Amino acid sequence: MLGLPVHVMTNYPNWLLECLYQGRGTHVVTLNAEMTMQAERNTSLAEVIHQAELVIPDGAGVVLYLQLLLGQNVQRCPGIELAEKLFTEIGQKQTATQVFFYGGAPGVAAKAAASWQQKIPQLQIVGTHSGYHSPEEEAKLLATLADLQPQIILVGLGVPRQELWIAQNRHLCPHAVWIGVGGSFDIWSG
Numbered sequence: 762m763l764g765l766p767v768h769v770m771t772n773y774p775n776w777l778l779e780c781l782y783q784g785r786g787t788h789v790v791t792l793n794a795e796m797t798m799q800a801e802r803n804t805s806l807a808e809v810i811h812q813a814e815l816v817i818p819d820g821a822g823v824v825l826y827l828q829l830l831l832g833q834n835v836q837r838c839p840g841i842e843l844a845e846k847l848f849t850e851i852g853q854k855q856t857a858t859q860v861f862f863y864g865g866a867p868g869v870a871a872k873a874a875a876s877w878q879q880k881i882p883q884l885q886i887v888g889t890h891s892g893y894h895s896p897e898e899e900a901k902l903l904a905t906l907a908d909l910q911p912q913i914i915l916v917g918l919g920v921p922r923q924e925l926w927i928a929q930n931r932h933l934c935p936h937a938v939w940i941g942v943g944g945s946f947d948i949w950s951g
């Protein structure tokens with residue numbers, strides 16, 4: 762897609778579950794037209810998208826382009842839906858999975874976490890952190906992540922901040938599935 766990779770699959774959550782259970786560190790980028798335009802101007806973002814293990818078509822423009830290019834049906838999968846499907850699968854498999862939510866205004870990620878925890882008890886939300894803080898707090902957050910080693914880390918800081926942040930810090934939890942989820946915590950927290 763305009764020089765960026767996109768992975769076309771029929772079942773993204775299943776592929777991610779495999780990564781999760783095998784401890785294969787994965788960065789998931791959900792690509793829409795706006796992000797492709799940003800990546801044209803921002804070479805760091807383009808580089809991060811190239812390095813991500815999974816780039817998912819999120820956005821009608823990207824899906825239409827791929828369908829014309831490939832001559833086949835392409836499934837659209839926004840980050841929020843991907844995370845929801847992944848959580849539902851984890852609930853059905855009854856496997857305890859440790860999750861961390863980072864991003865959003867103070868209290869938002871915690872509220873979203875409480876709502877998911879109630880719906881799916883297998884999701885052990887081991888921590889949350891707001892996306893507005895000082896550099897000192899960020900250092901503490903990184904130490905906490907390195908200590909907890911959550912299996913799934915959702916980052917909702919908006920594009921391109923979340924993608925760049927994940928690429929910069931993913932070495933701290935090399936076996937985790939990291940997903941940039943934009944404003945998903947705002948939606949889940951009601």
Ligand code: UDP
Pocket residue numbers: 864865866891892893917918919920942943944945946947
């Ligand atoms: N955000 C944040 N820290 C910041 C800037 C933004 O945590 O310094 C959060 C903001 O509160 C919101 C999310 O990032 O929850 C961005 O949501 P948006 O829907 O704008 O994301 P995008 O459209 O880029 O996916």
